[in-house]
């Protein structure tokens with residue numbers, strides 16, 4: 001139900017709060033009125049039931065991946081046993 | 083960056099799994115570490131990635147109440163069936179909600195006997211139907227958490243702006259924090275931490291979960307939906323537990339901000355108000371657990387515009403959903419599991435949608451078990 005997908009915006013129509021995205025090779029229009037800032041083509045957003053719910057931040061994604069690649073979730077301090 | 087493939091790398095997944103095994107605290111098999119994934123989308127993703135059989139035996143993932151179709155009470159489905167059966171009406175809803183059983187069948191059953199029920203992808207599709215069918219009453223049967231509520235609110239605002247008189251919404255929207263409070267208040271909950279819902283948190287942010295560490299002394303890590311996200315979130319939970327910390331942490335930083343999406347939150351509170359109580363299937367009445375349209379939007383509120391039976395229908399006696407939801411029982415410990423209750427013929431809430439705990443167990447574990455039994459005679 002909360003199924004939502006990352007998609008890239010192909011074109012925008014700010015007047016109608018609409019954007020064109022590609023989902024699995026099919027172009028579809030989504031509504032962008034829930035985003036707090038204007039979107040531009042190339043932006044990635046999370047789409048749910050035809051609405052862009054939020055923007056995806058590439059810096060944060062890269063940071064998460066870097067932590068993963070270093071093999072640590074957050075910290076590696078030796079812990080006490082429960 | 084494609085935001086999907088990068089978070090499915092099998093090599094990284096293997097090393098995260100090894101870390102989880104290495105950092106898993108010693109626990110006797112009869113007292114496993116119980117962590118709840120709140121969101122039904124996570125339940126589905128966890129099973130799809132095959133995580134239950136890869137994780138340590140002493141780590142048990144408890145499937146939470148985060149499947150909005152599953153928790154929609156029977157009486158509300160009955161109301162929708164009544165509305166759908168009106169000659170003038172077109173009843174629109176999402177696919178899962180159309181399959182949810184009421185006491186006299188589902189919306190799809192009503193469709194089979196002639197009701198005009200349409201499965202839509204977006205609430206905007208329902209609004210468009212109202213525009214093209216001015217002689218009909220188009221009702222959108224809305225289900226969903228804070229992920230879906232802003233989209234429905236935005237559709238209602240648009241309906242008002244465009245002056246579309248024949249569109250209304252039957253709101254069954256539920257809120258995740260009151261649901262979590264109800265779970266934590268149930269006796270028998272041995273939960274020791276939570277994987278927080280990713281997409282609900284895109285709207286509400288990470289701040290509203292602070293009561294979990296502050297009032298219950300438990301950790302919560304908000305997670306994305308890819309295998310690496312979930313494994314990293316589990317590792318972050320294990321780190322908190324083994325280091326004696328309990329905090330709200332956010333693994334899904336690429337999408338979730340501490341205060342969420344202010345525009346989405348504002349439109350929810352513009353259109354909806356919290357109900358004093360809303361009954362959840364499997365949990366009973368949850369204080370502040372549901373959303374209703376505000377009086378200013380009464381013209382678009384199906385509860386105001388139509389007379390509905392509004393009966394509360396008790397959950398089937400045999401159904402153990404309430405215990406399944408707090409991790410006190412496994413789906414297969416319910417007497418009805420896979421016999422009287424199957425995805426084709428769900429008896430209880432957790433079997434209704436593919437995101438429900440019993441449906442996920444049925445799809446991914448029961449079949450495997452059955453074929454194993456067949457193979458071994």
Ligand code: SF4
Nearest residue numbers: 402403416423430440
């Ligand atoms: S198997 Fe069916 S009846 Fe039993 S707890 Fe699950 S949903 Fe309820």
